[in-house]
Each structure stands twice: as C-alpha cells, then as structure tokens.
Amino acid sequence: MNFFYLICALCIFNSCAVKKNQTEKPIKIVKVKVEKYISQSISDLKTVPQDVSYYTKNLAKSSSFSQETYEKQYFRVWNLDKVSIALEDAKWAHDTYKVGNTYGENLQLHKELFFQKNLDNANYKQYSSVNKKALTLVNVNLRTFPTSKPVFFDPKKAGEGFPFDYLQNSSIAANKPLILSHYSKNGKWAFVESSFAFGWVKTRNIVVIDEKYTKLWQYSEQVFIIEEGVPIYSQDKEFLFKSRIGMMLPLVSEDEETYTVLTVSKYKNKNPLYIQSKIEKRVASKGVLDFNAKNIDMILKEISKTNYGWGGIFGQRDCSSTLRDFYAPFGLWLPRNSSQQSKLGKFINLEVMSEEEKRLVIKKEAIAFRTLVYKQGHIALYVGQFNNQAIIFQNVWGIKTKKDGVEGRFIIGRPIFSTLEVGKNLKAFDANTSMLIKLKSISTL
Numbered sequence: 001m002n003f004f005y006l007i008c009a010l011c012i013f014n015s016c017a018v019k020k021n022q023t024e025k026p027i028k029i030v031k032v033k034v035e036k037y038i039s040q041s042i043s044d045l046k047t048v049p050q051d052v053s054y055y056t057k058n059l060a061k062s063s064s065f066s067q068e069t070y071e072k073q074y075f076r077v078w079n080l081d082k083v084s085i086a087l088e089d090a091k092w093a094h095d096t097y098k099v100g101n102t103y104g105e106n107l108q109l110h111k112e113l114f115f116q117k118n119l120d121n122a123n124y125k126q127y128s129s130v131n132k133k134a135l136t137l138v139n140v141n142l143r144t145f146p147t148s149k150p151v152f153f154d155p156k157k158a159g160e161g162f163p164f165d166y167l168q169n170s171s172i173a174a175n176k177p178l179i180l181s182h183y184s185k186n187g188k189w190a191f192v193e194s195s196f197a198f199g200w201v202k203t204r205n206i207v208v209i210d211e212k213y214t215k216l217w218q219y220s221e222q223v224f225i226i227e228e229g230v231p232i233y234s235q236d237k238e239f240l241f242k243s244r245i246g247m248m249l250p251l252v253s254e255d256e257e258t259y260t261v262l263t264v265s266k267y268k269n270k271n272p273l274y275i276q277s278k279i280e281k282r283v284a285s286k287g288v289l290d291f292n293a294k295n296i297d298m299i300l301k302e303i304s305k306t307n308y309g310w311g312g313i314f315g316q317r318d319c320s321s322t323l324r325d326f327y328a329p330f331g332l333w334l335p336r337n338s339s340q341q342s343k344l345g346k347f348i349n350l351e352v353m354s355e356e357e358k359r360l361v362i363k364k365e366a367i368a369f370r371t372l373v374y375k376q377g378h379i380a381l382y383v384g385q386f387n388n389q390a391i392i393f394q395n396v397w398g399i400k401t402k403k404d405g406v407e408g409r410f411i412i413g414r415p416i417f418s419t420l421e422v423g424k425n426l427k428a429f430d431a432n433t434s435m436l437i438k439l440k441s442i443s444t445l
Helices: 002-017 065-075 092-096 112-122 211-218 293-303 310-316 319-330 355-364
Strands: 132-136 139-142 170-173 177-183 191-194 198-202 206-208 222-225 231-233 239-242 248-254 258-266 272-282 282-284 344-350 371-375 380-386 391-405 407-418 439-444
Touching: 002 439, 139 310, 170 310, 177 206, 177 211, 198 355, 206 258, 211 248, 222 319, 231 272, 248 282, 258 282, 293 319, 310 371, 319 380, 319 391, 355 371, 355 391
Parallel strands: none
Antiparallel strands: 132 177, 132 206, 139 170, 139 198, 177 191, 191 198, 222 248, 222 282, 231 239, 248 258, 258 272, 344 439, 371 380, 371 439, 380 391, 391 407
C-alpha cells in the first residue's frame, strides 16, 4: 500500500515538472530601485565620554552629608500617628484620569466601568482607619488605582503609550518603611504612605510590624546598600529580595568579610518573620559614604545598571528616581519628583535667558555632581565640561523628533552622559524641544 502511494506521488510530481522538450518562457528581470538605509545614532554617545571617571578625575575635595538628617526623612512615616496625606490628595488620580481619552493594555479606550470599579474598590470611606506601620517585602510598584492594569494616553502619539502608564506612581525597594492607611474592598490592595510617595501596593507584598520593632529598626546602626542587584537570602538560603541602591538595613553584627543585617519576611497568619541575613562588605557601607571621586564613580556605575523605567516600572528607574537613589548612599535625601527636586539648594531661574546666557550661567555657577539641571518634567545632573560644553548625566526615554510636521521619538531608554542638545545630529531633531531651550532652572545642593 505504501508503495502505491509512492508511485502516485511520483506521478503527480512529474506532471508538475517541466518536460525537457517543453519550451520555457524567458524570465523577465525587473530592476527595482532600492534606497540605501542609513541607520542613525546619537553622536553624543560616541563623542561625549560615557565613563563617569572622566568627570570625577578633577574632583579634589571630599565632602559629606548628614546621616542623621537623612535617617529622619527615611523613617518619617514610622513616627506618624496617622497618614499625613489629605483624602483629596490621595484620590487625585481618580479626579484626573477619565473615560474618553485613556487607553488600556489592549490599546483600546477604557470604559466608564473600569473607573467606577476601581473607585469603588479603593474603599476611601475607610481612609486612615488602620494607620499601622509596615515594611515592603520586595520591590513594589506604587499605583494610583488599586489595579495592575494601565492607563495610557493616546498610544498613537509620540511620547504616549508604553511605557507611560499613568497609574504607575513610583516603586519602593524591599524592606522600606510604610504607614498603612486602609485596605481595598477586596483586600488585595493596601493604600500606603512612604517617605517620598503614596499610593496602592499589593497587600501580599507588605507586612505590618509592631511599633516596638520600628523603634528597634530605626535606632540601630545602619548599613547603606552600594551594589545593585545582589540576591539577599535568609539563614536557610531562602531568597528574599535583591539589593538596590537606596536601601538601608539595620546592622546586627559584622566579621571581617560580611555584615549581618536585619531583614523581614512574612510568616504564618501574615505576621512578620525577622531574619538575620549575611551580605558581603562590598555590597554595603556602614554609615554614609564620603562624597568623593571614588565613591561617586562606584555609585553612578551601579545606578546605570538599570534602564529607563517610567515611575520605576519593571524594577527600573526614571530621571528623578535615578538622582534620588544616586544621592542616598551619601546621606542626601531627595523628594520623589523632578519638580520638587529642582527647588532644593541654591536655585537659579533660567527661563527668561537666551541659550548663550544659560550656557554662561551654568559654566559659572554649576558644580559638578552637585547641580541639578531641570526642564518641565525632566531632571538631570551636571557633571562638568567637555569641549567647552556642559555635560549632564540623565536617565532619558528618548529624543523628540519632528518630520513633515509629525512628532516622533528617537528612543534611548537608559542613563547617558550628554550635552544639553543631545540628538542634535539627527535629521528629524526637533530643535525647539532641546534640553537647552527648555531649561527652566539649575539648583546646587
């Protein structure tokens, strides 16, 4: 039977094949004009030094910030009797994002039911009814609605859609202090306030702790994490979380090679389980670091291991959280968003100045690694001069472009060193939106 099928197949094949005595039609060759594709790149990334040590080599002075002041801010929420956020402020996102111009994860317009369900589940009638102290167990996303679903603006527009989920308020590293306001109706979410932001976190990712332990925790000697992404385990080698620049943990003891620090996991009946975890001394510093060239090199390189992540989504960092975490191991506390950060220290308004005037003021007044450079919605760190141009360190999503009146983005999506006109070499570069033109202020810490 198999032989029969083989014979049939051969017959069919032969009937499709061109016979030797059959006249073949000549093949007409059509010449197609192929335009050569020239890929573009950001010239700053090739010409501007991307190694931080280039900019720190001339830093002669070593300075320090106040660990006491930093710790006071870090543990602020554990010293509150109740959440300090007004109910109206806690609900801001429900008043801001509406049906009609917002999109979901399927890039389709949200329906009214989405907003109604989230407002109902938010359970704001119970606002500030719990007021218990808590800790994050892992790196958590801080949401403005009690949901993991996104709210995008028109994804067809440049600078909207992924990754700009407007319900992503921030992220909080593991084992950081919180005060718990109340729970959502379904119990899946908890509304919390941290030292720098507030919003909704998943209940399973936090643990409530007794006030006596908050005192023990915050009055212990502290170690500051100085290496990114190192797994931290319990005594039984159970994975807890990864280290993150900006974390601070209470010191229990130390030997020549390791620190033993206090960490927390969740135990039976949602009770906290206090764990003594060992971490190598290269991963942490006992007390704040001196603000000098060696340490700046080290921390900035660690910070640069993460990509751009709007609101800290996917465990990454955005422009303001990059700077916030950069300064943390040195004991300098920064608020969460770029607008608030820009108002710190010695403030100089640049809005009414010409481009040349801005350049001159920056060259005269800015201090490397101490001056923040701000435009609406974005902040960067001044690091010095290269080829007589101001150089900044920034974690940036992309460069605004415009071609034939249509806006676009040239995606970078990571921390870089650049001039104030990064992307100027691009054919479609929108010169009217450069950092230099849009620069509003500088502030020196």
